[in-house]
Amino acid sequence: MSSNNPVVQESVVPPRSNTTSRSASDTAFNDRIKNPEIQIQYRTLSIHADSIEKEERDPKKAANATDPASAIRQIDVHRLAIEEVYTRFSTSPIVGLEATAVERRVKDGKNVISKPPTQYWKKALNYVFGGFNFLMWIAFIVTVLSYKPLGDPDPAVFNLGVAVLLLLVIIVSATFYALVDWHASRIMNSIKNLVAEDASVIRDGKHQTVPARDLVVGDVVTLSMGDRVPADLRLVTVSSDVRFDRSLLTGESDMIPGTLDLTSDNALETRNVALASTFVVQGSCTGVVFAIGDKSVMGRIVAMSGKTKFKLTTVQKEVWFFTKIISTLALGLFALALIIWAAWLRRSFPGFETASVAIVNSIGCLTAFVPQGLPVCVALSLTIVAKRMAKRNVLVKNLATIETLGCMSVLCSDKTGTLTVGKMSVQNIAFLDGEFSVDDIKDRFSAEEGFGAPLALRALHMVARLCNGAKFDSASAQLPLDERQIKGDATDSAILRFSEGLSVPSIGVSTPSLLESYEKIFEIPFNSRNKWMLTVVQPSVEPAARLDSEADKWMLVKGGPDVLFPKCNNIMKADGSVLPLDSNRRSQLQLLQERWSSQGQRVLALCRRTLGGVAMDATLSPNDMEQLMYRNLGDLTLVGLVGIRDPPRSDVAGAIKIIRRAGVRVFMVTGDFKLTALAIARQVGIVTEEKVDDLKAMRTSPMARRYAGLDPPVIKPAENDGDRALVLTGDDIESLEAADWDMIVGGYTEIVFARTTPEQKLRIVEQTKARGDNTVAVTGDGVNDAPALKASDIGVAMGAGSDVAKEAAAMILLNNDLTSIVVAIEMGRLVFDNLKKVILYLMPAGTYTEFLAVFCNVFLGMQLALSSYLQVCFSITNDVVMSISLMYEKPESDLMLRKPRNARTDRLTDWRFFVQIYLFIGLMMWPCAMSMWFLWMSKQGLGFYDVILVYNKWTDGYKGFSTDQLNEFVSVGQCIYYITMVFMQYGGLLAVRNRRVSILQSNPLWGPRRNLAVPLGMTGTLLIGVVNLYGPGLQRVFGTTPIPGMFWGIPFAFAAGILTMDEIRKLIVRTYPNSIIAKMAW
Known part of the structure; x- marks a missing residue:
């Protein structure tokens, strides 16, 4: 570029076009975009910088100032001339920083903005009291009270044991929530780290791509359209059209132009500074780093703005709503059971239950209705799916x-x-009187074939090569043309490779000569609004290869034919002669464009005109120059058309x-x-x-x-x-x-x-x-x-x-x-599907089978068929272990054949859901479990009417049995009821794995729906059952006991029955999709 050119367009080292410039610190801000707090703090700092009396500015003070407003006021780099900027930071536009300087300055720290401190105490409180844990705390407190003082003078160790168990449940749940949260954070951080976070710098005189976190003060950074500004920069070169998006800081969507000159005394408002975490949305520029990491403007604002508030996801909101309903119902039933005891049972049947026993028995209302595994499964499902998606x-x-x-x-x-592939290549070239393929154009334009000096080809080569935003990577210069790397837009890259292929010095077309002959003095890059790119070049020397040496300056334009045809008055023939572009010739070209386009080719028009008569004042600003070009964008000569294919x-x-x-x-x-x-x-x-x-x-x-x-x-x-x-x-x-x-x-x-x-x-x-x-x-x-x-x-x-x-x-x-x-899409649907399966699995045993044991105790005068300990244990250990296995389920075969879920109307649960829970699975589970209780009692000589409506008669001498015998009957019966539920949940788990498909086509051990977490969960819950029944310490404290062998076998038949009934239901749904049963299917 000539020294008297007033418009600074390009950096000395051309900016890159297609690399990432994302600061490592940005990972902390992915959720901060449009954060009002950041914008408020930014505006506050700006006002302070404007209104407070200016202090003596010292760059060292600015770097070390702890008060953000004071630090901003100390910034003066925007007032320095460009040469002074290079001098202050001991850097250079050609060489950049030397390696020794980088090593010294890296000791100042990484270009990373520290995350706000995590308030762990708040997290800990949420882990301990969040989800269903607050119900567990209520159960724990009332159970402790039932031990003492309500249990005095002879407090039951059983009650204390239940209280200890509830406390352990709270601890384990809180620990589990914390582990899931930590695991989710780790996965999301690792996923974010997969996104490139690099910056393009000049070091030791070479373009280098380095991690943005390794930038140091004084680095010369090149940016182009689409890049994030990785640190605070003083701009030292800008293209005429460079624009920045500062909406993250200001909240305003207007594009801010970049300049070299001071536009405001305020460092936050001047336009010759680019601030970290803003974006280059148009043009290109180069800047010198003057602040990094926590000492950048964004770093100081983040330190002021604090922690971003946590927001629940949609599913988490639905689960929380579901949790509130269940919790309210559980608390209501718990209170109702105590009220009935206090108002009726205590008076009508004295001695049936003491206050301590009534409280502990009613605990089942709290634990039975609580699907303790649900909150865990929500967090697990999202993180599991996120990890699966990252692998894909x-x-x-x-x-x-x-x-x-x-x-x-x-x-x-x-x-x-x-x-499309995104790898474009030029397929066809056309002039007014000829259409050629790339393979034969150079041969057809040789002098021997009668075209004489290939002026049209040279003009085409000129526009294609000089009006182009792409550049060859110098590192691949020795490779064959088809293998050379190009930085730039796919369309420009295709035309650049094509123009390089046209370079055949023997027929007078030479890229090196062309590049030596002209220098670029102005450029308007392609954008999706204009649909064209414009470049202005002027002769630099006098080599023989220069076209039309009498021309002072050339305007070169390429873009969409439908956009540029109206701006063209002339057209070039294959021999280089120029004819007026009349309506007939225009129609001829439009037909050609339509034919190529209908074959899937992108068609571009390459045009030019001389600017010899256009006055270009040396004092014109870039914006004035741009307006001048817009006014003179006309009277173009259409050199030719190119057809580009992107398969x-x-x-x-x-x-x-x-x-x-x-x-x-x-x-x-x-x-x-x-x-x-x-x-x-x-x-x-x-x-x-x-x-x-x-x-x-x-x-x-x-x-x-x-x-x-x-x-x-x-x-x-x-x-x-x-x-x-x-x-x-x-x-x-x-x-x-x-x-x-x-x-x-x-x-x-x-x-x-x-x-x-x-x-x-x-x-x-x-x-x-x-x-x-x-x-x-x-x-x-x-x-x-x-x-x-x-x-x-x-x-x-x-x-x-x-x-x-x-x-x-x-x-x-x-x-x-x-x-x-x-x-x-499949993974998004899978999350919702699996959560539904978890609720379907948890609810029948909890809100139906466990609760009805308490119901029969309160209203039918039976002994409690399932002890409070076994209720709690089943809900928070057996069920949780099994439900987690459902989170690892793979998509069902029809998942991608269903209609999309309506986010506004489709809920996690609906009436079909509750039909499956309460009128199908639940109606099989409760009678089966209760029948095992009655079967055991009948074998001890107690018939149906001997165990219901008994109330306070269940005491020493009842039906000839001693108190110890009666208590033994109840203990064994409770353990039978418990084991029956464990095995029946096997059938429930296998049933809910599929909505429509048979277990024969989707078993968990092999095949496309293999899920080894299911047999592992089954094994785990069985081991828990065995420990409960045979653990000596548990037997002493909670009265558990081994059960006869036949009561281990019968529940297997019940589980198979549940699975078989659901298989029949699925068969009916598949065979008769319009039947009532199909319409009620979940």
């Missing part, structure tokens, strides 16, 4: 995303790099078929030309219908009457409607009204949105979310995708995408592969 290259940034995935009903996917990924069509079969509609949202987008959509299965409507056809269809006056939640395609396809362009979207959106969202299953802008993509997301109770997922990888990603229910960023997109998204696909979304 799907990273979730928070656990709530996993739940939302199960509700996804619409997927808005971009095209390039998601549906669909081989496995995308299969993935889309699975996604659509799961009830999720897939919309393509792309900036590509309409026909190109439609061609790719057909190839991957997004569009399968032969007839495709456009806006006019949609508006003239009878659908408008169908949706008139309907509430937004019901605007969705009917189940019996077939597929309908629609293609709309960005211009169409601008004219859409509410009624149009009703028809689009409600009437079409196959939609392609082409030539869209970021604003239009955002509008598509918002309008789709507003209708049909849709849960909308959006894929994206660029800066401009960020608004739509953030507005969607599930933002999905690509692993190779920009840092802005990754920050806005809730999920990242490390392999950039749409097939990973299939895994994500």
Whole structure:
């Protein structure tokens, strides 16, 4: 660049184009985006920096100041000239920092922002008293009271034992909650660490990519569009269009331009500083690091802002709501049992139960209704699934995303790099009078074939090479052209590789000569709004290869033909001659564009014009220069067209078929030309219908009457409607009204949105979310995708995408592969499915079988069929061990054939659920368990009517038995009841593993539904049962005892019966899907 050029466009070392620049400290802030507290603290610091009398500024004081406002006031790097910046930090624009300087400065600490201190005491309180533990505390306290003083003068050791057991339960539960929480945090941190956190720096005169955490003060950092600013930087070079997103700090979405000059005395408001954790959303720049880690502005704000409040996920909220209902019911029944004892039993049947016994027996109301394993299973399920997804290259940034995935009903996917390979290559080239393939263009343009000097080819080479944002990686310079690495956009990369292939000095086309002949003086990068890129070059020397040496400056433009054709007045023929671009020639080119586009090619127009008559004042600012170029963007000569092919990924069509079969509609949202987008959509299965409507056809269809006056939640395609396809362009979207959106969202299953802008993509997301109770997922990888990603229910960023997109998204696909979304949807549905199974497993034994033992004691005057100890033990050990195994269940075969869950109306439990719990499984469990109690009593000579309505008659001499004999009968009967429940839960567990499929096709020992946690859980609960019955210490304290052999065998038959009955139910559901039983099935 000439020294008198007033516009600073490029850094001395060109900025990179496609690497990540994400600070290691950002892991702590993934959940802080748009945090009002951060924005308030930022604004407070800014006001302090403006309003308080300025202190003497000293960079050392700034670095060491403990008061954030004082530290900000000490910053003066924005006042320094660029040369002074390099001098202060002993660095250089060419060499950067030397290795010895880096080693010295690394002692100042890592570029990591410390996390706010964790309030462990609050966490500990939540572990100890959270979930169902508060009910356990109530049970513990009243049990202690029943021992003493209510048990005086002869307190029962049994009561003390139950109290100790409850205390152990609380301790174990709290420990388990803590371990699950720690494990979840560890998994989520490891997942976040998989995302690249690198920065591009200049050290020892070379471009290097280093971990952002290793940046030091004085490092020269290069940034380009999409990068996160990794530390506080003083800008030293900027492109004319560089813009920053400071919304994380300010809360405002306006793009802030970057400058080299001071724009404000306030270090937080000036535009020649880039602050850590903001984003480059346009252009490129270079900066010198002046603060890192905790000493950066963001570090100081985080230290002030404190801890982010914890938020419950949707499933956790539902479980908490369910917990409140169950807890209220449990407390109510506990209180009711005591009231009945105090008001009736104590007076009508004196001696039946003392206050101490009544309290301990009523404890069963608290423990029976409490599915103690549920909170543990919620936490476990989310972390297990997050880990499974990470192994499949799907990273979730928070656990709530996993739940939302199960509700996804619409997927808005971009095209390039998601549906396609993302590796573009130029296939065809066309001039006005000729169409060529890449393979033969150089041969056809040789002088021997009659074209003379290949001026058209040289002009094409000039535009393709100089109007290009991509660059070859110098490290791969010695490799063959097809293997050389390129940093930049996929389209620019394809054209760069193509232009390099055109370089054949023997026919007068030479890239080295071209690059020596011209220097770039201005550039407007491609963006999705303009759909074009513009570069201004001027001659630098006088080599023979320069085109049209009389030209002072050239404007070179490449972009979409439909956008640039109106700006072209002339067109170049293959021999280099120029003709007017009249309507006939324009139509000829449009037909060519449509033909190439219908083959799935992206078509670009390469244009140029001279700027000899355009005055460029040396004092023009970058923004003024940009406006000048906009005013002169016309009178272009169309040099030629290029067709670029980006083939669909081989496995995308299969993935889309699975996604659509799961009830999720897939919309393509792309900036590509309409026909190109439609061609790719057909190839991957997004569009399968032969007839495709456009806006006019949609508006003239009878659908408008169908949706008139309907509430937004019901605007969705009917189940019996077939597929309908629609293609709309960005211009169409601008004219859409509410009624149009009703028809689009409600009437079409196959939609392609082409030539869209970021604003239009955002509008598509918002309008789709507003209708049909849709849960909308959006894929994206660029800066401009960020608004739509953030507005969607599930933002999905690509692993190779920009840092802005990754920050806005809730999920990242490390392999950039749409097939990973299939895994994500399946895992999201699996979480909800498995939690339902846990509740179905826990509730029949607890709220039915255990509670009815207490009910019969209170209302039917029976001895307690299941002791308080065994009730507590069963609920918090046997059931928990078995329920956890359900969290490791794999997806059922029909999981991806069901409709998406409606996040607004579909609850974790519904009436079908309770039919299964109380009118099916529960109705089998309770009679079986109680029949074993009566069978045992009958074998001791006590018939049915001898054990009910007994109340206070159960005493010495009753039916000729002594007190010790009667107590022995009860102890053995209680242990039989307990073991019967243990074995019957085997049948319950195997029954709830599948909603529809037989156990024969999904056994837990082998095959696709193998789950070894099930037999392990069964073994564990059996061992607990054996210890309870045969443990000498437990026998002495809690009165447990061995049971006869026949009572070990009969429960197996009951378990098999439960499983068999459920198998019959499933068979009926499968065979008669419209039957009453099928309609009641969960």
